[in-house]
Amino acid sequence: MPHARQFVPLLAVLAAACAGTVTPTIIGPIRSHAPAPTTDDITPADLMTRLYIFADDSMLGREAGTLGNVRGTNYVASEMRRTGLQPGGENGTYFQTVPTVLARIDPASSLRVEGTTMALWRDVAPQIGNPQVRPVHGTVPVVFGGQVGGPLLTPEQAAGKLVVILPASRTVGARIPLPYSGDLASARAEMQALAPTARAAAAIAYVTLDSLSPAAIDCLREPDLELAASSAQGAATAPVLLVTAAAAQRLLGAAPAAITAGAAGRTAELTVASVRTPAPYPARNVIGILPGRDAARRGEYVAIGAHNDHIGVEPRPLDHDSVLATNMVIRRQGAQDPVRGATPSEARRIALLRDSLTRAQGGARRDSVNNGADDDGSGTVAMLEIAERFATAPERPARSLLFVSHTGEENGLWGSQWFTDHPTVPRDSIVAQLNMDMVGRGKDTDVMGRGPNNIQLIGPRRLSTQLGDVIDSVNAARTPHMDIDRSFDANGHPLNRYCRSDHYMYARYGIPITYFSLGYHTDYHQVTDEPQYIDYDHLARVASFVHDIAEAIANRPQRLVVDGPRPDPLGGCRQ
Numbered sequence: 001m002p003h004a005r006q007f008v009p010l011l012a013v014l015a016a017a018c019a020g021t022v023t024p025t026i027i028g029p030i031r032s033h034a035p036a037p038t039t040d041d042i043t044p045a046d047l048m049t050r051l052y053i054f055a056d057d058s059m060l061g062r063e064a065g066t067l068g069n070v071r072g073t074n075y076v077a078s079e080m081r082r083t084g085l086q087p088g089g090e091n092g093t094y095f096q097t098v099p100t101v102l103a104r105i106d107p108a109s110s111l112r113v114e115g116t117t118m119a120l121w122r123d124v125a126p127q128i129g130n131p132q133v134r135p136v137h138g139t140v141p142v143v144f145g146g147q148v149g150g151p152l153l154t155p156e157q158a159a160g161k162l163v164v165i166l167p168a169s170r171t172v173g174a175r176i177p178l179p180y181s182g183d184l185a186s187a188r189a190e191m192q193a194l195a196p197t198a199r200a201a202a203a204i205a206y207v208t209l210d211s212l213s214p215a216a217i218d219c220l221r222e223p224d225l226e227l228a229a230s231s232a233q234g235a236a237t238a239p240v241l242l243v244t245a246a247a248a249q250r251l252l253g254a255a256p257a258a259i260t261a262g263a264a265g266r267t268a269e270l271t272v273a274s275v276r277t278p279a280p281y282p283a284r285n286v287i288g289i290l291p292g293r294d295a296a297r298r299g300e301y302v303a304i305g306a307h308n309d310h311i312g313v314e315p316r317p318l319d320h321d322s323v324l325a326t327n328m329v330i331r332r333q334g335a336q337d338p339v340r341g342a343t344p345s346e347a348r349r350i351a352l353l354r355d356s357l358t359r360a361q362g363g364a365r366r367d368s369v370n371n372g373a374d375d376d377g378s379g380t381v382a383m384l385e386i387a388e389r390f391a392t393a394p395e396r397p398a399r400s401l402l403f404v405s406h407t408g409e410e411n412g413l414w415g416s417q418w419f420t421d422h423p424t425v426p427r428d429s430i431v432a433q434l435n436m437d438m439v440g441r442g443k444d445t446d447v448m449g450r451g452p453n454n455i456q457l458i459g460p461r462r463l464s465t466q467l468g469d470v471i472d473s474v475n476a477a478r479t480p481h482m483d484i485d486r487s488f489d490a491n492g493h494p495l496n497r498y499c500r501s502d503h504y505m506y507a508r509y510g511i512p513i514t515y516f517s518l519g520y521h522t523d524y525h526q527v528t529d530e531p532q533y534i535d536y537d538h539l540a541r542v543a544s545f546v547h548d549i550a551e552a553i554a555n556r557p558q559r560l561v562v563d564g565p566r567p568d569p570l571g572g573c574r575q
Contacts, residue, residue: 004112004521005254005324008265016477017519018033021347026029027334028555030094031530031531032052033048033049033052033156033531035049035052035053036049036193038388039048039387040386040389040392040393042382042385042386042389042540042543042544042547043385043540044076044536044537044539044540045536047381047382047385047534047536047539047540047543048531048534048536050079050381050384050385051373051377051378051381051440051531051534051536052464052531053198054072054075054076054308054377054380054414055370055371055373055377055380055529055530055531056371056537057371057458058070058071059071059075059371060312060313060369061310061311061312061313061369061370061371062309062310062312062371063309063310063311063312063313063373063410064098064283064309064408064410064414064415065100065225065279065280065281065283065408065409066101066224066281066312067129067281067307068308068312068313069281069283069284069373069407070281070284071284071386072308072309073284073286073308073405073407074097075194075284076092076094076308076380076384076405077095077105077288078534079101079387079388080094080226080286080288080384080387080403081288081385083288083384083391083392083482084290084386084391084392085288085289085290085387085391085403086235086288086289086290086291086459087288087289087323088286088287088288088289088402088403088404088424088425089187089285089286089287089424090424091466093171094286094288095282095286095287096284096285096286096287096289096416096418096419096422096424097282097283097284098227098282098283098284098285098295098407098408098414098415099227099228099294099418100224100225100226100227100228100279100282100283100368100408100414101225101226101228101276101278101279101285102223102224102226102276102277102278102279102280103223103224103226103274103276104221104222104224104274104275105120105126105127105221105272105273105274105275106200106273106274107120107272108259108271108273109126109272109273110269110270110271111123111124111128111247111270111271112267112268112269112270113142113250113251113266113268113269114266114267116250118243118247118250120300120562121217121220121221122244122246123243123246124241124242124243124244124247124445125209125212125217125220125221125241125242125249126211126239126240126241126242126245126272127220127239127240127241127242127304128179131240133237133244133276134233134237134238134239134272135239135272135273136202136203136238136239136270136271136272136273137270137271137272137273138268138270139268139269139270140159140160140161140162140202140203140262140267140268140270141160141162141265141268141270141373142161142162142163142164142252142264142265142266142267143157143158143161143162143163143164143203143250143262143263143264143265144164144252144256144259144260144262144263144265145163145165145197145201145204145259145261146165146260146261146262147165147166147167147168148165148167148168148194149166149168150165151421152165152194152197152276153197153200153260153262154196154415154460155196155474156234156499157262158197158200158201159200159201160200160201160202161201161202162198162201162203162204162241162251162265162268162270163201163203163204163205163238164207164243164248164251164252164256164265165194165197165204165205165207166207166256166290167206167207168206172256173471176244179491182283183193195237195572197238197373197420197517198237198238199237199238200238202238202270203236203238203239203240203241203270203272204238204239204241205240205241205243205247205248205251206240206242206243206562207243207245207248207256208243209243209244209245209247209427210245210558211230212242215314215315219315220242223224223277225279225283225409225411226230226276227408227414227417227418229361229413229467235474238271241272245534250266251265251266251268252265252266253266255266256290258539264366272336277320278318279566280454283309283407283408283415283505284402284407285405285406285407285415285418285419286308286378286404286405287402287403287404287405287419287424287538288387288403289400289401289402289403289425290387290390290400290401290403290573291396291400292396292397292400292401292546292554293395293396293397293398294399297398298398298399298400299400299403299426299429300400300428300429300430300431300559301399301400301402301425301430301545301548302397302399302400302401302402302430302431302432302434302504302548302553303388303401303402303403303404303433303434303511304383304402304403304408304436305377305378305383305385305403305404305405305416305431305434305435305436305502305503306378306380306382306383306405306406306435306436306437306500306502307377307379307380307405307406307407307408307409307410307415307416307434307437307501308376308380308405308406308407308411309372309383309391309406309407309408309410309411309415310370310372310375310376310377310412310529311370311372311525312370312408313370314368314369314370314458314527316369317368318338318366318367318368319354319364319366319367320364320365320366320367320527320528321325321353321354321357321358321361321363321364321365321368321527322350322354322430322525324353324354324357324523324526325349325350325354325357326342326350326529327492327523327526327528328350328353328522329342329346329349329353330346330350331522332341332447332521332522333447333520333524334520334521334523334524334525334526334529335524335525335526336524336525337522348500353408355379360547365530366559367527368429368527370525370526370527370529371527371529371530371531372440372529373440373529373530373531373534374438374439374440374521374523374524374529374534375437375438375524375525375529375532376409376436376438377439377531378438378439378440378441378442378534378539379435379436379437379438379439379516380434381539382436382439382542382543382546383403383405383436383450383541385540385543385545386543386546386550387401387403389547390547390550390551392564397550397551397554398554398555399431399553399554399555401550402425402553404419406419406502408501409437409501413501413502413504413505414431415502416502416503416504416506417505418455418510420505420506420509420511421507424436425558427509427511430506430511431511431512431513431553431559431560432464432512432513432514432553432560433445433502433503433506433507433511433512433513433514434513434514434516434546434549434550435502435503435506435513435514435515436516436517436542436543436546437501437502437516437517438517438518438519438520438524439455439516439517439518439539439542439543440534440535440536440539441517441518441519441521441533441534441535441536441538442454442455442518442519442538443535443538446521447519447520447521447522447524448519448520449518449521450485452481452535452537452541453481453482453483453538453541454481454483454518454538455480455482455483455484455485455507455516455517455518455545456484456485456486456488456515456516456517456518456519457484457485457486457487457489457514457515457516458489458497458498458503458514458515458517459473459489459498459503459507459513459514459515460489460513460514461505461564462489462498462513462560463510463512463513463562463563463564463565463566464512464560464561464562464563464564465563465564466512466560466561466563467492467512467513467553467560469515470549470552470556470560471514473552474545474548474552475545478545478548482541488497488517488519490575495574495575497515497517497575498515498573498575499573499574499575501517502517503515504573507567508567508569508571508573509569510562510566510570511554512560512562512569516545516546516550517541517563518538526528
């Protein structure tokens, strides 16, 4: 059976970029930085050199399974090689291929109710989402399943039926207008509640199609990049159909608002299938190993990671300064905040900011590349700086260090899922995993900024209290101390960030983890996430902190004791 963490990404197509080829628009001057040779130390200058390369427009936003991500992973591998790390991937290389395919809806898919055929892409938009979604062909009874956030049908009530469900909200999202609030990762968290229903149902009809713009629907019709089947994944789950409110009423014989969950609807004739072809470019993890000095502990690994992918290019160019000004006024957390219209006073502020920015750079600038300088260029270059510092140190740590640059994090943690399901070192030899994601901002002016030594930590004591003790001990020895923000680690936190980055794929196997971040900001998942907005001094402090923690773990006489509850590796995640 499929599991919550696998069901949720089948809704990810709503927020994925169209998989077709998009030519980026690069017009107007972009602030540049002359590269210089990196040094043995972790320095702001080194990080700047690396990030201006890794988050350059030529990387095309590094979306997994695209030419841009191939270029980005080539750079990471070349730096691992130059630094002196040993290849830790497949067949003596630095790469581990994460198998992906392009999937499109079979044009023969259809939905009929009492002899009336609903128009594909107007009344109904089928979504397949991942290879564990089963095709459907036949006659199925319809039932109203309720609203997300309220009582839903039990799996027994949903079994074999087409279940009509209302979303929790109709807030419009960011890159593609979404029928629920927040970004893709927030959507995954919202959809956890549907997993039991989706495992049992024949299909899910989500009443959301009215919320989508014509451009969004056009994008949904394009082929979607998917993770190929994994041996560690479960059995199939139901496909999702996005339907209009009118279509839902036709399916149910009544308006959803007028009936209660469990009410029987009509009978539908449903055919949903997909056509899959190989992806044009590989999605790749990049893996390097620095062997430990102690023969007795060399077979154990401290993993240090970040994700190399981002969200690619926009289907049409945007005005860079307009995006930045708008987000500064009404979307302080970028795509994490819902889209809304500006009030008259906000519109005036936006116009003033936009004009000021445009004058400062000598003219308007059209931009379609989501550079991902912070997300997660910052974590990637920090990982490379940490690797270089360890590799050039007079003495290596006792345990080995495992550097993993994950792909497909933005698609649903694909790279870390694939690596931990198919590790290139024994899984039980990994004693801890330290994950860096968005560690380049955190200024007082950023929405989550708390000053120059701020760091957000999630998960350090969830599996091993000793890991939390090590981190606190390392921090106590620093001058100045890092200002640790643990608020996002609280159980039930609405952002659910423990489940939303690559560390969780290690934690589900009982590997102690810590997630290092500086949180959301104006440029999150925007074309404005560029290297010139990064705080390199702060980034260097974070990288040095992670280096020192990794060194302390690697040199401990005994490996960390796992004394917290172990998750079900195939179960869902809720913080």
